[in-house]
Amino acid sequence: MENIWSFLLQTLTVSIAAAVLLLAKRLFLDKLSPRWQYGVWAILAARILLPAGLLGRVLLPGLDVALEAAKTGVESRLTSALTDPYGVTEVSAPIPLVRFVPPDSVTDVLFYLYAAGAALTLLWFFLSYLALRLRVAGGVAPSPGTLERVHSVAGQYGLKVPPRIVMLPGAESAFVCGPLSPVLVLPERAVDDKVLLHELLHLKYGDLWAGVGMCVLRCLHWCNPLLWHCWDRAQNDSEALCDQRVLERLEGEERRQYGVILLSMADDKYARAPGTTSMANGGRNIKARISSIARFKRYPRGVGLGSACVAAVLAVACLAGTVSAVELPGRNSSGSLELARARLNRATTPAGALDTYVKALLADSPAYLIMAAPEEALPELFAAARAGEKLDTPYPLEPLGLSEGSGAQADWVVYNLLEGSDGTYTGLLVLDAYRTWFADIYEDGQPVAVSQPVRVLRQGDFWAVEPLEDWTAVDPECTLASHANPFLPALSYTARVEDFTIEVDYQYLLSIDNEVYMDSLFFGGSYQLDTVPRPDALFTDYYRSVGGRAWAGGEEVSLTVWYEPLTQGEAFPEEFGHSSFRTPEEHGLGGGGGSDPRGCERQQSPASIAVKFQYKEQEYTGVAWPEEVPYD
Amino acid sequence: MTDNIRIRRALSKIAWGYVLLYLDFNLSVNGHTLNVLPNWAGYLLIFSAIMLLGSELRSLLLLKPFCVLLGVVSAVNWVWVLLAGQKLTGRFFLVSILLICVGIYFRFQMLTDLAQLAEDNGIRADSLRLCRNAEAVIQVLLMLPLPWEEYDALTLLSGALLVSGLLVCAFLIYQLFVLRNFFPEQAAPQA
Numbered sequence: 001m002e003n004i005w006s007f008l009l010q011t012l013t014v015s016i017a018a019a020v021l022l023l024a025k026r027l028f029l030d031k032l033s034p035r036w037q038y039g040v041w042a043i044l045a046a047r048i049l050l051p052a053g054l055l056g057r058v059l060l061p062g063l064d065v066a067l068e069a070a071k072t073g074v075e076s077r078l079t080s081a082l083t084d085p086y087g088v089t090e091v092s093a094p095i096p097l098v099r100f101v102p103p104d105s106v107t108d109v110l111f112y113l114y115a116a117g118a119a120l121t122l123l124w125f126f127l128s129y130l131a132l133r134l135r136v137a138g139g140v141a142p143s144p145g146t147l148e149r150v151h152s153v154a155g156q157y158g159l160k161v162p163p164r165i166v167m168l169p170g171a172e173s174a175f176v177c178g179p180l181s182p183v184l185v186l187p188e189r190a191v192d193d194k195v196l197l198h199e200l201l202h203l204k205y206g207d208l209w210a211g212v213g214m215c216v217l218r219c220l221h222w223c224n225p226l227l228w229h230c231w232d233r234a235q236n237d238s239e240a241l242c243d244q245r246v247l248e249r250l251e252g253e254e255r256r257q258y259g260v261i262l263l264s265m266a267d268d269k270y271a272r273a274p275g276t277t278s279m280a281n282g283g284r285n286i287k288a289r290i291s292s293i294a295r296f297k298r299y300p301r302g303v304g305l306g307s308a309c310v311a312a313v314l315a316v317a318c319l320a321g322t323v324s325a326v327e328l329p330g331r332n333s334s335g336s337l338e339l340a341r342a343r344l345n346r347a348t349t350p351a352g353a354l355d356t357y358v359k360a361l362l363a364d365s366p367a368y369l370i371m372a373a374p375e376e377a378l379p380e381l382f383a384a385a386r387a388g389e390k391l392d393t394p395y396p397l398e399p400l401g402l403s404e405g406s407g408a409q410a411d412w413v414v415y416n417l418l419e420g421s422d423g424t425y426t427g428l429l430v431l432d433a434y435r436t437w438f439a440d441i442y443e444d445g446q447p448v449a450v451s452q453p454v455r456v457l458r459q460g461d462f463w464a465v466e467p468l469e470d471w472t473a474v475d476p477e478c479t480l481a482s483h484a485n486p487f488l489p490a491l492s493y494t495a496r497v498e499d500f501t502i503e504v505d506y507q508y509l510l511s512i513d514n515e516v517y518m519d520s521l522f523f524g525g526s527y528q529l530d531t532v533p534r535p536d537a538l539f540t541d542y543y544r545s546v547g548g549r550a551w552a553g554g555e556e557v558s559l560t561v562w563y564e565p566l567t568q569g570e571a572f573p574e575e576f577g578h579s580s581f582r583t584p585e586e587h588g589l590g591g592g593g594g595s596d597p598r599g600c601e602r603q604q605s606p607a608s609i610a611v612k613f614q615y616k617e618q619e620y621t622g623v624a625w626p627e628e629v630p631y632d
Numbered sequence: 633m634t635d636n637i638r639i640r641r642a643l644s645k646i647a648w649g650y651v652l653l654y655l656d657f658n659l660s661v662n663g664h665t666l667n668v669l670p671n672w673a674g675y676l677l678i679f680s681a682i683m684l685l686g687s688e689l690r691s692l693l694l695l696k697p698f699c700v701l702l703g704v705v706s707a708v709n710w711v712w713v714l715l716a717g718q719k720l721t722g723r724f725f726l727v728s729i730l731l732i733c734v735g736i737y738f739r740f741q742m743l744t745d746l747a748q749l750a751e752d753n754g755i756r757a758d759s760l761r762l763c764r765n766a767e768a769v770i771q772v773l774l775m776l777p778l779p780w781e782e783y784d785a786l787t788l789l790s791g792a793l794l795v796s797g798l799l800v801c802a803f804l805i806y807q808l809f810v811l812r813n814f815f816p817e818q819a820a821p822q823a
Contacts, residue, residue: 300691306740317729320777
């Protein structure tokens with residue numbers, strides 16, 4: 001938790017889990033034993049220790065959208081040092097991670113207050129424990145008779161006697177203190193064997209450690225009253241379980257006497273300290289425990305596996321939550337919740353970023369562009385979307401003579417997308433308007449496509465598109481830009497093998513299947529271009545075309561070159577397939593493609609190309625590396 | 633009515649109730665889906681069986697509120713599917729989870745009590761308990777948030793679990809009818 005918003009996300013998520021557990025406990029109050037009632041709190045403890053939103057799973061769909069909307073609403077007016085108003089709130093750790101920078105806003109101050117509160121609560125618990133240990137250190141050794149009784153009770157029920165037993169003047173009831181070196185503290189008045197049994201059972205089952213854990217968890221969410229209530233309930237459930245363990249070891253009249261002892265403690269003062277357990281834990285709690293004792297015989301038997309299954313379902317639900325895709329914003333969205341949806345739907349793949357970028361520009365929608373723009377551009381886009389304004393970038397199809405209001409659509413394809421050494425991709429984005437209704441008004445010699453060099457960069461978990469130049473019309477002779485062609489560039493790869501230079505021009509087109517079937521009431525259905533962004537898309541379609549030239553020494557030669565595209569780090573192939581070309585050959589005149597709805601195998605141009613050729617009956621092999629992309 | 637006849641009648645109701653719970657037969661007309669074997673009818677039958685068996689099995693009476701809750705939710709979902717095409721509770725993740733918990737416990741304890749009833753009458757109930765355990769475990773396993781569709785092994789496992797679940801349900805219903813048949817239809821003639 002690095003800022004107040006991530007703390008809010010975490011504490012709200014934990015609170016929802018707590019509410020579910022409280023409801024489940026209420027439903028099964030008279031049906032499942034104290035063992036189950038206490039055990040389910042482990043789910044809450046685990047939930048607190050798991051960061052909210054882990055692996056994109058949520059407990060309450062919509063909570064993240066509401067929180068993001070609130071955050072942007074508040075933070076866009078502030079200059080917080082700890083919070084990025086347009087970033088997505090994430091919980092990287094379940095504990096406060098404080099960066100020591102001066103606070104610049106009220107939310108920064110609130111987070112520091114929260115972190116200080118967590119530290120102070122922990123300190124307060126620790127000091128309370130120290131004070132108790134000091135009081136216990138002043139205790140006196142019990143009489144030999146009392147010691148003998150403690151040993152006798154422990155021996156009778158096969159329990160361990162704590163290393164130290166003291167009698168503390170002023171103690172109202174017996175209790176155990178100190179998880180590391182436990183001390184059994186007895187009051188001055190005589191203590192019943194059943195009370196001793198209760199405390200020794202706490203020791204046996206490690207309840208002191210559970211108590212310490214609860215104190216730490218209280219500190220993490222010290223300002224959340226629901227969680228304080230839950231841990232109070234959990235500590236009472238711990239006592240109720242211990243009561244049950246005592247009752248399981250007692251018979252007949254002794255059980256009734258145990259209830260009477262418990263009743264007699266109802267008016268005792270409740271002064272719990274961390275790292276201790278005490279049978280007397282306050283009047284209201286004792287009433288609840290007596291009700292639980294009254295149900296002792298009535299809990300259904302033989303439902304152990306059933307109750308474990310119920311707990312398992314609760315654990316899976318509270319810890320793993322559910323996958324809930326956040327709805328996409330509308331193209332003209334301007335409301336806080338809608339814009340929060342845009343921010344939560346930022347592109348997660350290069351293909352998704354390109355698709356969203358293109359559709360945002362064609363729809364002239366700031367809300368769409370928020371999903372694919374670099375972080376630096378977000379404040380301006382948010383302001384534009386809120387004000388109901390349009391994008392201040394030129395309409396992409398303008399070079400074709402189409403105006404923004406024409407309603408023209410265009411399919412997109414990216415040429416030669418290649419990953420650079422810095423992890424960003426560059427490529428040539430091409431919009432082909434021929435396939436849409438624009439084809440009806442097409443005239444010979446008119447360009448049908450526009451292109452723009454782009455960079456696709458990774459920002460955290462998301463991808464964004466950055467234009468490198470303006471849109472320009474593609475050569476009018478290129479009438480089908482969505483397929484390989486000689487009018488648009490290829491990437492040039494060069495291999496130097498001994499005296500030979502082999503240049504491979506590799507044109508690689510990637511796109512996604514953007515067609516959707518639209519039902520029509522009167523005219524039947526038809527396939528149309530999808531205008532809704534797909535920020536998680538993978539490239540599903542590819543075309544490739546290869547050409548090249550070869551030189552032996554300084555002289556150009558004609559060779560048959562076999563080639564195999566390689567990904568980053570891929571080993572040189574042991575065998576070559578049938579892919580070859582005869583130099584000199586221009587790219588774009590042949591080639592092929594394919595599609596895979598689950599995403600095609602190669603999501604970018606080859607990192608290098610393995611080549612093989614024969615010259616004067618001797619075989620040569622080598623690797624061709626790409627030349628620097630000209631628009632980079 | 634003798635005890636045996638009452639027990640037989642209750643067991644009949646529970647067995648037919650389980651048939652209604654496990655079998656769905658949907659009719660679709662004009663985009664509306666009607667389940668002609670509604671779950672709420674199953675819970676209604678089981679509720680009347682609980683009332684009949686309450687004197688023998690006191691812990692069964694604890695299930696009355698759960699039976700009412702599950703019956704009402706089933707009825708609401710039945711109407712919602714008919715009108716809107718989907719279950720109402722399916723839209724609320726946490727409510728669904730709580731209902732799944734109640735459902736698992738309800739069936740588990742009911743079968744535990746019926747097994748106890750069988751054993752009290754000298755009838756072996758190991759198979760019934762086995763079905764009860766298998767049903768609960770399969771349901772929990774299928775709820776695990778695993779990438780069931782991404783890996784062939786997991787897809788195969790989920791298929792195997794679903795088939796096993798169906799077999800367990802069928803065998804469970806068969807066991808319930810077998811148990812019912814241990815109790816005679818008519819009172820034994822006086823000696």
